[in-house]
Amino acid sequence: MTTYDIALIGFGGVNRTLAELVAARGDTLRSELGFGLRVVAITDLRLGSLVQPEGIDLGMALNMDGASGTFAAHGGSADTINESVIRNCTADIICEATFTNPEDGEPAVSHVRWALESNKSVCTTNKGPVAIRGAELTSLAEQNGVHFEFEGAVMSGTPVIRLAKKMFAGLKLNGFEGILNGTSNYVLGRMEAGLDFEAAISEAQKLGYAEANPAADIEGYDVQLKVLILANELLDAGIELKDVQRQGISTVTPEKIQKASREGLRWKLVGSARRNVDGSVTAGVSPVALPLDHGLAGVSGATNAVSFETDLLGAVTVSGPGAGRVETAYALLSDIIAMHAARTGAAAHV
Amino acid sequence: MTTYDIALIGFGGVNRTLAELVAARGDTLRSELGFGLRVVAITDLRLGSLVQPEGIDLGMALNMDGASGTFAAHGGSADTINESVIRNCTADIICEATFTNPEDGEPAVSHVRWALESNKSVCTTNKGPVAIRGAELTSLAEQNGVHFEFEGAVMSGTPVIRLAKKMFAGLKLNGFEGILNGTSNYVLGRMEAGLDFEAAISEAQKLGYAEANPAADIEGYDVQLKVLILANELLDAGIELKDVQRQGISTVTPEKIQKASREGLRWKLVGSARRNVDGSVTAGVSPVALPLDHGLAGVSGATNAVSFETDLLGAVTVSGPGAGRVETAYALLSDIIAMHAARTGAAAHV
Numbered sequence: 001m002t003t004y005d006i007a008l009i010g011f012g013g014v015n016r017t018l019a020e021l022v023a024a025r026g027d028t029l030r031s032e033l034g035f036g037l038r039v040v041a042i043t044d045l046r047l048g049s050l051v052q053p054e055g056i057d058l059g060m061a062l063n064m065d066g067a068s069g070t071f072a073a074h075g076g077s078a079d080t081i082n083e084s085v086i087r088n089c090t091a092d093i094i095c096e097a098t099f100t101n102p103e104d105g106e107p108a109v110s111h112v113r114w115a116l117e118s119n120k121s122v123c124t125t126n127k128g129p130v131a132i133r134g135a136e137l138t139s140l141a142e143q144n145g146v147h148f149e150f151e152g153a154v155m156s157g158t159p160v161i162r163l164a165k166k167m168f169a170g171l172k173l174n175g176f177e178g179i180l181n182g183t184s185n186y187v188l189g190r191m192e193a194g195l196d197f198e199a200a201i202s203e204a205q206k207l208g209y210a211e212a213n214p215a216a217d218i219e220g221y222d223v224q225l226k227v228l229i230l231a232n233e234l235l236d237a238g239i240e241l242k243d244v245q246r247q248g249i250s251t252v253t254p255e256k257i258q259k260a261s262r263e264g265l266r267w268k269l270v271g272s273a274r275r276n277v278d279g280s281v282t283a284g285v286s287p288v289a290l291p292l293d294h295g296l297a298g299v300s301g302a303t304n305a306v307s308f309e310t311d312l313l314g315a316v317t318v319s320g321p322g323a324g325r326v327e328t329a330y331a332l333l334s335d336i337i338a339m340h341a342a343r344t345g346a347a348a349h350v
Numbered sequence: 351m352t353t354y355d356i357a358l359i360g361f362g363g364v365n366r367t368l369a370e371l372v373a374a375r376g377d378t379l380r381s382e383l384g385f386g387l388r389v390v391a392i393t394d395l396r397l398g399s400l401v402q403p404e405g406i407d408l409g410m411a412l413n414m415d416g417a418s419g420t421f422a423a424h425g426g427s428a429d430t431i432n433e434s435v436i437r438n439c440t441a442d443i444i445c446e447a448t449f450t451n452p453e454d455g456e457p458a459v460s461h462v463r464w465a466l467e468s469n470k471s472v473c474t475t476n477k478g479p480v481a482i483r484g485a486e487l488t489s490l491a492e493q494n495g496v497h498f499e500f501e502g503a504v505m506s507g508t509p510v511i512r513l514a515k516k517m518f519a520g521l522k523l524n525g526f527e528g529i530l531n532g533t534s535n536y537v538l539g540r541m542e543a544g545l546d547f548e549a550a551i552s553e554a555q556k557l558g559y560a561e562a563n564p565a566a567d568i569e570g571y572d573v574q575l576k577v578l579i580l581a582n583e584l585l586d587a588g589i590e591l592k593d594v595q596r597q598g599i600s601t602v603t604p605e606k607i608q609k610a611s612r613e614g615l616r617w618k619l620v621g622s623a624r625r626n627v628d629g630s631v632t633a634g635v636s637p638v639a640l641p642l643d644h645g646l647a648g649v650s651g652a653t654n655a656v657s658f659e660t661d662l663l664g665a666v667t668v669s670g671p672g673a674g675r676v677e678t679a680y681a682l683l684s685d686i687i688a689m690h691a692a693r694t695g696a697a698a699h700v
Contacts, residue, residue, distance in 0.1 A: 029520060032519075032520070033519060033520060156663075157662065157663050158663060158666055159513075159517040159666075162517065163509075163513065163517055166516060166517075167509040167512065167513055167516075167517070167684075169382075169383060169684070169687045170379060170382070170383060170680070170683050170684065170687055171680070292648075293648075293650040293651065295648075295653070295669060297648060298642070298643075298645070298647060298648015298649070299648070300643040301643065303645070305667075312507065312676050312677065312679075312680040313506075313507050313508060313670055313671055313677050313680060314670070314671055314677075315670065316508055316509075316668070316669070316670035316671075317667075317668070317669045317670065318666070318667070318668050319645060319666070319667045319669075320663055320664070320665065320666035320667065321663055321664055321666075326662050327662065327663050327664075329662075330520065330521070330662040330663060333520050334517075334519070334520065337519045337520055345695030
């Protein structure tokens with residue numbers, strides 16, 4: 001039985017939940033998936049750093065919060081020494097779940113690069129490094145014979161990247177359009193139900209969907225990163241963030257929404273990319289009034305969806321959660337499962 | 351470069367389209383998928399039988415229809431000698447696309463059994479053998495070290511069975527519900543738009559969605575078979591056709607539809623299965639008035655969809671075409687791609 005040693009970089013909601021899954025379901029995962037997982041390193045801005053090659057006591061780690069001291073009390077350090085831990089720990093796989101910086105993808109880009117350079121595989125739920133440095137990091141992984149997986153960067157654990165890559169063999173993918181941000185989708189839905197913009201945002205914040213500063217969600221920055229990732233990964237677009245036109249939902253007034261409703265239309269914030277006749281790819285994010293029988297018009301609340309346009313099947317759409325601690329932690333697990341399958345050919349025999 | 355020799359059992363719309371794909375895209379498939387396809391046998395009720403181990407001229411075969419003679423004029427036979435062709439031809443893979451018989455699955459069950467017994471892999475788009483004899487035939491394939499694939503039996507080329515098996519590793523699947531018949535879904539949609547039942551059926555027939563005798567679609571028999579396949583394949587239910595409760599849409603009156611519409615509900619014919627606390631599976635087909643924000647409520651026209659209920663992700667839904675010549679022929683191609691991946695581990699490296 002293979003056991004993969006993993007390091008958790010960032011011990012917030014996502015990596016904590018992954019640790020909970022490993023602690024609570026380790027035996028089940030072992031029997032169902034054919035491999036075990038052992039956490040050998042954790043770094044966190046508040047808790048510091050802990051490296052234990054024989055395996056960290058997850059009960060202890062999960063009981064710690066910022067208020068109860070640091071890893072210094074458990075044989076580690078109060079400092080967050082990411083580079084040294086990532087490069088020198090005994091992990092096979094680095095699970096990167098720090099925060100997304102849409103400008104340069106740092107510090108996550110460096111985390112991923114350090115890991116791949118030291119011949120460790122990486123899974124991440126972090127849009128930044130994938131959107132900003134995806135091609136470079138994928139190439140680095142290939143050079144070093146390790147894996148770089150990032151299913152969770154787009155729709156948390158809902159399979160999108162892997163679905164398109166594995167389920168559409170033999171098809172030509174001409175483009176996609178998607179609802180890739182639950183907050184803006186929720187807000188538009190509540191405005192259709194009669195709330196004004198501010199009230200809808202406020203409700204979304206109370207429900208935990210929207211951040212204190214909702215601009216990334218409302219103005220389309222979050223979707224822009226996701227469109228960039230999907231366009232480059234699935235359409236081999238070779239584009240940069242500036243090539244993805246972006247318009248948010250703040251221009252969608254209650255009047256526009258009510259008018260659309262009377263006309264059998266529904267406003268959605270749609271991220272899309274399409275291959276042009278000359279082979280180039282046009283990508284963008286903007287609010288669109290969709291007919292009610294459009295495949296994305298019925299995607300409500302915080303649900304996300306991507307509709308793929310294929311040559312032989314026409315549109316194939318997948319919808320599911322686009323966020324959530326457990327859902328995103330599963331994305332990391334699904335990445336590790338994919339790495340195991342690639343190593344052993346296990347997926348081929350499912 | 352591997353070349354798989356294939357035999358086409360039944361040369362109607364689906365296998366003709368597969369032959370067209372092989373003829374028109376053979377080189378592309380070869381370079382993209384890493385294998386070639388060669389048709390070495392065809393049998394058909396009208397055209398007879400043709401076996402040519404060095405490869406059949408597909409241009410010739412595709413030009414033939416029932417009116418222009420039989421394969422006897424091309425070195426074959428006017429007789430449909432399925433057993434002998436299936437058992438003795440040199441094909442690696444039998445593509446079974448005859449007609450579905452929901453009583454005993456014949457003659458397709460025999461076609462599949464003969465192929466597996468003679469150590470040939472089988473792909474089929476035929477619900478009958480999978481629904482009625484799926485466990486027996488899968489077991490026979492395993493004993494003989496060959497493959498039995500049938501993605502197209504449920505939603506044509508839209509990945510459903512393979513998606514659930516390959517994309518949901520590490521998740522617990524608790525059940526599913528789906529819109530699995532385009533004709534009945536189209537009819538319900540047109541009735542919501544104001545047509546009465548007969549007019550809606552008539553329109554569906556004109557569009558080619560509904561058969562001359564629409565009972566299989568309208569009374570839920572088609573969905574019943576698909577639910578049986580999904581329940582046994584994905585939930586390991588071990589149930590038979592009689593265990594899938596069935597009710598069609600003929601009880602859904604225009605009055606019920608208008609009332610639902612006023613209440614924010616929409617009638618859909620839903621096929622579903624759910625694992626019970628004791629481990630047993632309850633499965634059925636019936637019309638249900640769904641809230642408009644339900645994931646299946648917006649699935650319109652001839653589109654099909656399945657919503658999977660998982661433990662860590664909640665509901666994940668895939669929608670796409672549920673029928674069509676090209677779409678169903680792609681299902682056979684996707685089965686062959688899966689067989690190739692299983693042989694070579696190729697899927698693991700995608």
